[in-house]
Amino acid sequence: MNFPPLKITFLGTGTSSGVPMIGCPCEVCASADPKDNRLRSSILVQSPSTSIVVDATPDFRAQMLNYKITHIDALLITHPHKDHVAGIDDTRPFQFFTGKATKVYGNHQSLNGIKKEIPYAFEEIRYPGVPAIELHEISLEPFSIGDIPITPIEVWHHKMKVYGFRFGKFTYITDANKIAAEEREKILGSECIVLNALRHQSHISHFSLSEAINVVNELGVPKAWFTHISHQLGLHKEISPGLREGIGLAYDGLTLSL
């Protein structure tokens, strides 16, 4: 299969509360290093002709403005937790300019979550100006948006099954603490993987740093970047140099070419 060249931009790399966290006096939250400033986790995936944003975080508006994103072909949703869908109302300006609904792709669970997140967008008689959303239900079957082929990967997020996605040579998994053997098969051969690594201590629904490193080693993917990071992980400049070659802590604004 032929894959288009992809550019990945990290629009956010923080856990659900973001970093800094409101009211927190810790050194990470007080850090002046931009790499310790993390909006909620999301990426922009671009081929020469197609732009997809993965997840609509509570920081969606700031992310579109920060990275001067003036057009998206679709939103792709990993799961309906608040930090991944809260920004969906802020897609409205795209609709003002194009006159078209925003296409949103997700599994049944994610689309249901979106209907609960912005129920007013799905009523029969809608208030003028509410978001125009076109829902596209996906399953574990591979599909394409524009010229970007996508393979969903089902992972465990505590007791919830959520989606990660493989785009050609690039795999993105943002909220997981376990990946079953048959789903790992889909990741093999990726050149680059993004995984969540919340903090040092183990967590009920997220990989810790050491667990994420183990997964990368087990999969044998040559390049890995960690995301969905908590202030509890520590300062970027202290944690990052301790990681082995091929593994890095992602930060907002990081771009990758594949």
Ligand SMILES: [Zn+2]
């Ligand atoms: Zn999350």
Ligand SMILES: [Zn+2]
């Ligand atoms: Zn803090």
Ligand SMILES: [Zn+2]
């Ligand atoms: Zn989650």
